[in-house]
Structures are given as C-alpha cells and as structure tokens.
Amino acid sequence: MTVATSLTAFQAHLSRGVPAQSLALFRIAFGALLLWDCWRFIAHGRVWRYWIQPEFHFSYPGFDWVRPLPEPWIQIAWLGVGLAAALVMLGLFYRLAIVALTLLFAWFFLLDAAEYLNHFYLVLLYAVLLCFLPAARIWSLDALIRPAPDRRVPAAAVFILQAQTEIVLLYAGLVKLTPDWLRGEPLGLWLRDRVEGLWLAPLFQPDWVIVAACWGVIALHVLGAPLLMWRKTRLAVFLVYCVFHCANAWFFNIGIFPWLTIAATTIFFAPDWPSHLVSRLRGQAAAPMAPAAPRAPLPRIALLAMALWIAVQLVAPIRGTLFDSEIRWSGDGHRFSWRMRIYDRAAEGVFILADHRSGQFWEIEPTQFLTPRQADKMLVRADLIHQFANHLADLWRAQGHEVAVYAEICKSLNGRPCQYFIAPGTDLTQVRVDPLRADPWVLPLEEPAWGVADNRRLYGIGG
Numbered sequence: 224m225t226v227a228t229s230l231t232a233f234q235a236h237l238s239r240g241v242p243a244q245s246l247a248l249f250r251i252a253f254g255a256l257l258l259w260d261c262w263r264f265i266a267h268g269r270v271w272r273y274w275i276q277p278e279f280h281f282s283y284p285g286f287d288w289v290r291p292l293p294e295p296w297i298q299i300a301w302l303g304v305g306l307a308a309a310l311v312m313l314g315l316f317y318r319l320a321i322v323a324l325t326l327l328f329a330w331f332f333l334l335d336a337a338e339y340l341n342h343f344y345l346v347l348l349y350a351v352l353l354c355f356l357p358a359a360r361i362w363s364l365d366a367l368i369r370p371a372p373d374r375r376v377p378a379a380a381v382f383i384l385q386a387q388t389e390i391v392l393l394y395a396g397l398v399k400l401t402p403d404w405l406r407g408e409p410l411g412l413w414l415r416d417r418v419e420g421l422w423l424a425p426l427f428q429p430d431w432v433i434v435a436a437c438w439g440v441i442a443l444h445v446l447g448a449p450l451l452m453w454r455k456t457r458l459a460v461f462l463v464y465c466v467f468h469c470a471n472a473w474f475f476n477i478g479i480f481p482w483l484t485i486a487a488t489t490i491f492f493a494p495d496w497p498s499h500l501v502s503r504l505r506g507q508a509a510a511p512m513a514p515a516a517p518r519a520p521l522p523r524i525a526l527l528a529m530a531l532w533i534a535v536q537l538v539a540p541i542r543g544t545l546f547d548s549e550i551r552w553s554g555d556g557h558r559f560s561w562r563m564r565i566y567d568r569a570a571e572g573v574f575i576l577a578d579h580r581s582g583q584f585w586e587i588e589p590t591q592f593l594t595p596r597q598a599d600k601m602l603v604r605a606d607l608i609h610q611f612a613n614h615l616a617d618l619w620r621a622q623g624h625e626v627a628v629y630a631e632i633c634k635s636l637n638g639r640p641c642q643y644f645i646a647p648g649t650d651l652t653q654v655r656v657d658p659l660r661a662d663p664w665v666l667p668l669e670e671p672a673w674g675v676a677d678n679r680r681l682y683g684i685g686g
Contacts, residue, residue, distance in 0.1 A: 277593065
C-alpha cells in the first residue's frame with residue numbers, strides 16, 4: 224500500500240459519520256466544570272487576588288500588551304466566562320458561546336504569567352478545539368430549536384480530542400522520568416505532609432511505598448494511556464484513572480483538573496457509549512452501533528490543520544531539550560510541557576538596587592511590590608525574576624536613578640538544602656532571557672538527584 228493510498232484511507236476513516244453522543248457529553252461536562260470553576264473563583268475571592276490586587280502583572284513574551292480591565296469591568300468579564308460556560312453546557316448559541324469562552328479565558332490566562340497552571344492551559348486547548356467541532360449537534364438547546372438533519376459527526380471530531388488527551392496523558396508520565404521522582408520526591412514530601420495525624424500516616428512511612436507510588440504513576444501514564452486506545456483494556460484503565468484522579472483531588476488542591484481529565488478520558492470509548500450505558504443500567508441489551516455512515520471527505524485544509532495541531536502538541540513539551548540546563552531547576556521549557564506536580568520549590572530572597580553614580584543602595588523585599596502569591600512564584604522562576612528586576616529598574620529610573628539590579632535568592636528543590644539560584648554580581652538589567660539556550664546567570668543545580676531517603680536523613684521526615 225502506497226503512502227498516498229494510506230492517506231486516502233485515513234482521510235476516509237476520519238470523514239465517516241459516527242454518533243455524536245460522546246462529543247456532546249464532553250461538551251456538557253466541559254461547560255459544567257468551567258461554570259463550577261468560575262463560581263469557585265468568585266466564592267474564594269480569586270478574581271481579586273489574581274488580577275485586581277496585584278499592582279504589577281508578569282507577562283508572557285509578546286503579550287505584554289494584555290492588561291487587566293479596571294473594576295468593575297474585570298468582574299463583569301469573569302461573569303462573562305461563567306455565562307459563556309453555561310451556554311456551552313446547555314448548547315445554546317453554541318458557536319458564539321464557545322468562541323466567547325475561548326477568547327475571554329485566553330485573556331485571563333495571559334494576564335499574569337505567574338498564575339500559569341497546566342490545567343488552565345489544558346482548558347484553553349480544549350476550548351480552541353471545541354470552536355471547530357460540531358459538539359452541539361445533539362443534547363443541546365440549539366438542536367432542540369433547530370434539529371440538525373444529520374445527527375452524526377465526523378469521526379475526526381472525536382479523533383482530535385482523543386489525540387490531544389493521549390498526548391497530555393503520555394507526557395504527564397514521561398516528564399516524571401527524573402532522578403528525583405524515581406527516588407520518591409517530591410511525592411513523599413507532599414503525601415507525608417498531607418496525611419500527618421491521620422490514620423493513613425503509617426502507610427506512607429516506609430520509603431519503598433512512596434517510591435512504588437512514583438513508579439506506579441509513571442506506569443499508569445506511559446502504559447495506561449496507550450491502552451486506552453484498545454477496547455479490551457479501555458474500561459479497566461479508565462477505572463484506574465478514575466481512582467487515581469479522585470485520590471489526586473483529595474490529596475492536592477488542583478481545582479477542576481482531575482474531573483476535567485476524567486471527562487476527557489471518556490472520549491476514548493465508543494462514540495455511542497452513553498446510550499449503551501443507559502441500556503445496561505436498565506437491564507436491556509445494548510443495541511450495536513450502526514455502521515458508520517458515508518460522508519463527503521473532509522477538506523484537505525481540515526486534515527492539514529489537524530496534523531499541524533498534533534505536531535505542535537508533540538513538539539512543544541520537548542523544547543526543553545534545547546537547553547543545556549536542568550529544567551527542574553532552571554525552569555527552561557517548563558511551561559506548556561505537562562510537568563504537573565513534579566516539583567516542590569521554595570525560595571527566599573531580596574533584590575539589591577544600586578545607583579553607582581550617587582552611591583545609593585536599596586534592599587527590596589518582593590512583597591513590597593508583589594502579592595505574597597506572586598512573590599512565591601516569582602522567586603523560583605528565572606524568567607520572572609528577570610522581569611521583576613527590570614520592573615524595579617523602570618520604577619527607579621522614573622525617579623531619576625540609573626540603577627543596577629541584583630538578586631540574592633536562595634532556592635530549594637524537592638527538599639534539598641537551599642542553594643543560590645542567581646549568579647552573584649549579575650546585574651539583571653544587563654542580561655536577557657535566552658529563548659533557546661540556558662541562561663548563564665542562572666547557577667546550576669548542585670545536587671542532581673534527591674529522594675525520600677535523602678530528605679529523611681536531612682530532616683527526619685517520616686521518622
């Protein structure tokens with residue numbers, strides 16, 4: 224079979240019509256979870272803490288023009304996110320609602336790089352995909368008002384969500400193949416802290432239990448994710464994932480991420496799995512899925528767009544290999560790479576501003592200009608340290624001072640003893656963040672491997 228013949232066959236496979244049930248259910252769950260998350264942000268004052276209280280916001284490269292709206296418009300914009308999420312869930316004015324949700328969520332996402340979270344990024348990716356998918360063809364108010372003549376969807380609509388989810392799950396395991404994780408950290412720190420004083424505490428005292436859990440998480444993702452593609456193992460793996468994500472939700476404060484991932488994982492089942500489940504619950508024999516209906520071939524531009532999307536999603540997480548540095552420590556290539564819950568980073572430090580012409584010096588605590596949350600996140604990320612140093616320099620220049628800015632920061636990774644993060648004597652206003660190479664002003668990690676046994680010996684953890 225030639226390459227051209229294979230591509231034609233694959234195009235036909237993606238073009239065939241399949242039931243729209245799994246896609247519709249994902250749309251409903253996606254909208255419902257975002258609506259719930261919007262309410263959580265309001266109830267816990269996070270809109271204020273993340274985007275209103277801070278006087279300075281860290282920007283992503285090329286997006287320094289994105290700025291928060293003044294009150295009360297920023298709260299109204301957040302309510303717009305909730306309204307759009309509700310409309311997506313209900314399938315009312317779906318096309319308008321999903322585009323509005325995507326644009327509003329992207330704007331909030333870009334407001335402050337210090338607030339980057341992998342699950343925010345995942346929400347944005349799914350939202351972008353849903354802008355192009357017929358996810359409201361059934362089980363929607365739009366379909367109730369204007370029933371579609373064809374209630375099926377192209378198989379490509381399900382395939383692209385499967386591909387996106389498979390990439391996330393695979394990388395979530397691959398990125399954990401680090402010396403620390405294989406030796407039990409930082410999972411040991413987190414679990415032992417979380418269960419301290421509970422009946423579960425003795426279970427996590429032996430180091431081998433922690434190490435086995437770490438290896439099990441890798442196996443779940445690296446082996447389990449591909450097994451989701453196989454019908455015979457799909458249900459068993461899905462159930463294990465459900466237990467895993469429920470445990471994550473209990474142990475860690477990670478918002479909607481576990482529930483979003485469970486919802487996304489259902490996309491691997493047959494497109495009509497909801498009706499089969501209902502039939503089984505009623506004690507009825509499940510009707511076999513009707514043969515895929517023939518449809519006009521997908522436009523080549525759609526296939527090209529899908530291929531490009533998948534290629535970007537595959538390449539973006541491994542861009543950290545371009546840097547001759549330790550990603551866990553330097554942060555080079557960390558964002559958009561699905562490195563979820565594999566670091567425990569803590570740092571403290573000050574910034575020294577020196578006007579060498581006048582001989583004046585100022586020692587600045589980060590919380591003088593940042594919220595505590597921003598300060599904690601900034602002190603462990605080299606690019607944010609550089610950005611904040613230049614912000615301080617701009618403030619002092621506005622007062623007539625030409626200053627050099629130095630950072631004295633001591634950082635700990637996964638329980639290691641604290642070590643200096645930024646090279647002493649580096650004027651951060653005279654260096655830049657290199658997008659392709661390691662920054663020479665970031666000191667290398669002194670202890671390349673650190674595990675539960677090291678933390679037990681150093682701090683007596685679990686002893």
